[in-house]
Amino acid sequence: MIYEISLLDLSWPLVLIPSTFLFLLSKYIWSHELLVKKQKIKYLAIAFFVLGTFPLCVFVYHLTANIMHLTGSHSSAEGSYQSISDDGRIATLNITGHRFKFHLYSTSCLSHKPNLTKGDYIKVKYLGEKNDVCILEIQKI
DSSP: OOEEOOGGGSOTHHHHHHHHHHHHHHHHHHHOSSSOHHHHHHHHHHHHHHHHHHHHHHHHHHHHHHHHHHHTOSEEEEEEEEEEEEOSSEEEEEETTEEEEEETTOSSSOOSOOOOOTTOEEEEEEEEETTEEEEEEEEEO
């Protein structure tokens, strides 16, 4: 097994830092004595929308990718490894008959260039379209 997605692959600071800030801000707003309850709820709703949307989306996407990998609801391709290239942000993995583009700054899925030698026969499990994939697993056959 060259790479396999796991729950620990998530970039946890992207979720924890805004969530911690949101918790502290909501605690401050709720304990503020000069605001009435209606204003507190209004400000908390705005804070949760602004600060909570991004961490929630990142976590849900990562959880969905893990569930789809475990249930087998993904596509797969097999072929001989040809090359991998990157422009600093997006990498392109070329195997016989297939070409996969993935982000190197992904919060989940494969986010680094795997160590492969030319000619290795591999199986790639992925989600998405071939121009923007989430690589769940790379296995040497």
